[in-house]
Amino acid sequence: MNFPRRTGLLLILAALVATGAHFRGIEVPTLRWLYSFSAKPETYEAGSWREHQAMIIGLGFSVLMLVAGLAFLVRSFRFHWNPLTVRKMERFRSIGRGYGSYVLLVVLLVVAMADQVLVGKRALAVRYQGEWFFPAFVTKIYTANDFGMEGQDEANYRSLKEASKEGDTLVFMPPVPWDPTFDSDEWMEKPLEMENGLLREEGESELYEGFAYAYDPDEPEHLIRTARIRDGQPEGPAEVYGKDGATLGREVWEDGVKVETSVPSRYEVPDEGVWRRRTYMPLPPSLDRGHLLGTDSKGWDLLAQLYGGLQVVFKASCLYLLLTYLLGAAIGSMMGYFGGWFDLVMQRVLEVMSNVPFLLVVLIITANLGRENINLGTIMLVFCIFSWIGVAIYLRSSTFKEKARDYVSAARVLGAGTGRVIFRHILPNTISTIVTLVPFSVSTVVASLTALDFLGFGVPDTYPSWGRILNDGVENLGAPWIVTSVFVSMVVLLLLITFVGEAIREAFDPKKFTTYQ
Numbered sequence: 001m002n003f004p005r006r007t008g009l010l011l012i013l014a015a016l017v018a019t020g021a022h023f024r025g026i027e028v029p030t031l032r033w034l035y036s037f038s039a040k041p042e043t044y045e046a047g048s049w050r051e052h053q054a055m056i057i058g059l060g061f062s063v064l065m066l067v068a069g070l071a072f073l074v075r076s077f078r079f080h081w082n083p084l085t086v087r088k089m090e091r092f093r094s095i096g097r098g099y100g101s102y103v104l105l106v107v108l109l110v111v112a113m114a115d116q117v118l119v120g121k122r123a124l125a126v127r128y129q130g131e132w133f134f135p136a137f138v139t140k141i142y143t144a145n146d147f148g149m150e151g152q153d154e155a156n157y158r159s160l161k162e163a164s165k166e167g168d169t170l171v172f173m174p175p176v177p178w179d180p181t182f183d184s185d186e187w188m189e190k191p192l193e194m195e196n197g198l199l200r201e202e203g204e205s206e207l208y209e210g211f212a213y214a215y216d217p218d219e220p221e222h223l224i225r226t227a228r229i230r231d232g233q234p235e236g237p238a239e240v241y242g243k244d245g246a247t248l249g250r251e252v253w254e255d256g257v258k259v260e261t262s263v264p265s266r267y268e269v270p271d272e273g274v275w276r277r278r279t280y281m282p283l284p285p286s287l288d289r290g291h292l293l294g295t296d297s298k299g300w301d302l303l304a305q306l307y308g309g310l311q312v313v314f315k316a317s318c319l320y321l322l323l324t325y326l327l328g329a330a331i332g333s334m335m336g337y338f339g340g341w342f343d344l345v346m347q348r349v350l351e352v353m354s355n356v357p358f359l360l361v362v363l364i365i366t367a368n369l370g371r372e373n374i375n376l377g378t379i380m381l382v383f384c385i386f387s388w389i390g391v392a393i394y395l396r397s398s399t400f401k402e403k404a405r406d407y408v409s410a411a412r413v414l415g416a417g418t419g420r421v422i423f424r425h426i427l428p429n430t431i432s433t434i435v436t437l438v439p440f441s442v443s444t445v446v447a448s449l450t451a452l453d454f455l456g457f458g459v460p461d462t463y464p465s466w467g468r469i470l471n472d473g474v475e476n477l478g479a480p481w482i483v484t485s486v487f488v489s490m491v492v493l494l495l496l497i498t499f500v501g502e503a504i505r506e507a508f509d510p511k512k513f514t515t516y517q
Contacts, residue, residue, distance in 0.1 A: 004079045008072030015065035022058060025139045029115035033315060034061045057377070088432075091507040098503020101496040108493075112311045119176040119307045121183050123157040127170035136174070152246035158290075176301065177290055180308025180464035184299030185289065187278040189213070197256060198232030199275055207232030214273030219243075224273055227253060234258075240269055282479035294481040296472045302485050308464025309486075313493070316380055316449055317442045323384040324441065325434065328391025333422050333430070335392065336399025343396070350389050358386050359457075366457050376459055383448065387441070391434055398430035432508050439501030443494055450490065466490060 018031035035058030093099050116122065122136040128147050135142050135157065144151040147160055147169070161171035192199045192208055199208045209232075214225040223245070227238035233256030240248045240263050249263035263269055280299030283291055293302040335343045362382055366374060402408065403426060411425050452458035453467025461468070466486050473483025 002076055002079055004072040005076035008069040008076060011065045011069030011072065015062040015069065019059070019062045022055075027116065027137050027139060029117055030113040032115070034058045088507045092503055095503040095506060098499050098506075101499035102503070105496050105500065108310065108496075109314060112307070112314050115311070116174065118174055119178070119180065119304050120174050121157060121177060121179045123160070123171050123173055125170075125172045126157070126160070129169075151244065176292070176304050176307065178301035178304040180304045181300065181462055183301070183304070184278075184280055185283060185291070185295055185301075187280045187299055189276045189278050192275040192277055194275065199229055200232065201277070208277070210277065212275045212277050214275050216270065217272065217274055220274060224269055225251070227251075229275075232256075240267075242267065282476055282482060284479070284481055293485045294479070296469060296482050297476050297479075298472070302469065302482065305464045305469055306466070306485060306489050309466040309469070310489075310493075312376065312459070312463055312465065313446050313449065316376060317445050319377070319380045320383055320387065320445050321438060321441065323380070324387045325391055325438075327384070328388035329395050329427065329431075329434065331388070332392035332395025333399050333427055336396040337403055337418070337422050337426065339400075346392075350392065353386060354389050356386070358382075361386075362452065362457050374460060376463060379449070379452070379459055383445070387444075391437070394433050394437070395427075395430055398433045399426055402426045402429055436501065436505040436508055439497050439504060443497045443501070446490070446494060446497070 014031060015034075017028060018034045021028045021031060022035045035055060092102075111118070116136045117124065120136055124134065124136050126133040126135065126147065133142060133146075135155070141154050144153060144155045147155050149155065149160065149163075157171060157173060158177055160169070161173055161177075163169070164171050191202065192212060193202055199212065200206070201208055208229050210229060212227060212229045212234075213223055214227070216222040216224050222243055223241050225238050225240055227234040228236050230236075234253035235255070236253065238251045238253055240251055240261075242248050248267050248269070249261065251258050251263065252260035258271060280295065280297055282297050283289065283295040283299075285292060285294045291301050291303070293306070295301055296305070331346065335346050362379075365378070365382060369378070399422075408421060408425060411421050416425070449458060449465075450467040450470065453465040454471045455467075456471075458467060459465060466489065469486040470483060470490075473479070473486060476482055
């Protein structure tokens with residue numbers, strides 16, 4: 001079976017399985033990404049617009065995969081490798097450092113695709129009272145009561161595993177039993193001062209910003225609310241808890257005022273409370289606690305965050321390459337083929353866009369949308385708006401040269417239309433020009449995402465991020481395992497990509513496979 005046929009069948013199968021699994025409430029590793037492109041879709045209320053939006057995006061990706069798979073299948077019946085391409089691929093395999101790096105990258109991709117099988121706080125399988133449950137592979141959330149524990153919140157499977165040692169319950173956890181985000185280990189609480197309705201840390205003049213926890217003034221041990229604090233006031237969604245620790249509902253706050261609530265009226269929840277913040281001591285690597293690389297200052301497991309960050313990098317790279325190279329190749333080919341006024345107008349557009357400061361655009365979007373409303377798709381869309389320019393310029397130059405060759409004139413004489421000439425004849429002969437750019441484009445994505453998150457203008461906290469780990473490590477140099485782990489991960493990944501890029505550039509060098517006359 002040739003390459004296009006295998007690719008087409010794989011795309012069709014993936015689209016069908018992802019869609020079928022989503023509507024049956026099954027979480028298939030990797031394929032669930034299509035319907036969970038937002039950060040935490042499980043936090044959306046049923047029937048909300050954001051839930052429908054996530055489903056529409058997932059259906060869109062599935063349809064694109066089906067169309068692409070069918071296109072590959074149709075193409076496969078008359079597909080034959082170009083002898084020059086075969087020679088270039090053999091040349092690439094002969095470059096040991098580059099090909100070895102390529103194999104390691106494929107291994108990392110396969111590991112990342114294992115998803116919740118390797119990393120996550122939900123158990124892979126639980127045998128309770130003679131019945132089997134698979135929490136990690138279903139969208140249904142099992143509560144603590146479902147497994148004989150107290151509370152209506154989601155079951156803590158790590159605690160359940162500890163308790164199962166003395167009973168007949170079996171719990172099988174992933175090798176890294178921690179979620180990449182919002183899954184903290186032990187913490188310490190520090191009180192926040194309320195002054196004129198604004199929260200400050202003790203002894204600090206600046207207003208507090210970050211997560212805070214409100215306790216009942218009459219019952220100091222009763223947690224009533226968790227909320228994000230901005231400029232010293234609750235802002236955005238807040239979780240409300242009952243006396244038994246169960247979640248009662250959600251509230252929405254704006255400028256310190258509660259504007260919406262889903263808590264039933266029979267529960268009396270005070271708007272005022274004693275606010276505290278939680279601080280987490282970075283823990284060094286520990287086998288007993290299951291932190292193989294330690295934790296950061298929030299108590300989040302570093303290995304889980306690095307793994308989640310790697311998944312984000314692969315997702316971002318796929319989106320970036322798909323959007324950037326499709327748009328750049330199409331516009332660049334048309335500029336080179338048509339020339340004239342179309343080429344002149346597009347050149348002016350490219351000149352204007354290439355002088356727009358990318359970071360300023362990100363700052364404006366973040367400020368207007370709010371960081372919590374930005375997802376990975378938004379960031380990558382901004383990336384792609386500016387990144388296709390380089391691809392278009394390369395293709396424009398190559399198309400100018402190719403359209404003057406005899407095979408293009410022959411295709412026109414035989415009656416080939418403009419689209420067929422550009423995309424069927426010229427583009428395959430110019431594509432090698434931009435193939436060498438692909439690995440270095442991936443390096444750009446990795447570095448740019450990390451830099452944006454390090455500066456605080458990237459994806460929200462609900463996404464695992466290498467840049468956020470790096471920032472936390474710089475602020476906690478007394479815990480060297482934080483900055484060391486992310487630094488080593490970044491260096492290794494960027495080196496592998498660079499070695500692959502160098503090998504591809506050497507293998508596709510036209511001087512080695514072309515005779516000029």
